[in-house]
Amino acid sequence: EAGVAQSPRYKIIEKRQSVAFWCNPISGHATLYWYQQILGQGPKLLIQFQNNGVVDDSQLPKDRFSAERLKGVDSTLKIQPAKLEDSAVYLCASSLAVGGSPLHFGNGTRLTVT
């Protein structure tokens, strides 16, 4: 079974620039999550999709972050404009839409904003 694919693995940008991350979940996983992970902390949910609909985006800074999941498969997360405090690892995860199903994570995109 292929895992969750993310790209790019690393990105360095200057503040106020824009950046986009891409995620391809495990085939058949209806639920897709984007998390932000700062060093030494657990993942923080940014947005959760069920198929192509948004379930929870309450912690997404909507003035600068946006995400979409077209056709209920791939997803992109965008930051525009980036701030220094956005430096973090952005993790994509997916799971089956069945109660208690675990998350499966990609390897993340490490973003550095200078």
Place this chain on the structure above:
Amino acid sequence: QKEVEQDPGPLSVPEGAIVSLNCTYSNSAFQYFMWYRQYSRKGPELLMYTYSSGNKEDGRFTAQVDKSSKYISLFIRDSQPSDSATYLCAMPSIGRTGNQFYFGTGTSLTVIP
């Protein structure tokens, strides 16, 4: 009070030691419990997945859940340098439109050869 509490460590042990990693939680409705292992510059990898109370063993790893105390543990026997990683506990709140996951902050473990 946070939903899930985890001692961040860091924890440093000699090779061959028994390691105990722990989390406490506040929501008695949690039914599923997961442990993830995260190596440096990698995403979290599902290590153990348990339902309700009791023990689950997989090789050198044992996951233990005590719902009455709202306490979960991960034991690593005969620890190896390759076990050096950050360990995250996680538990989902079940919803009709997908699960909402609550994570501990992670415990950093170093196994010294």
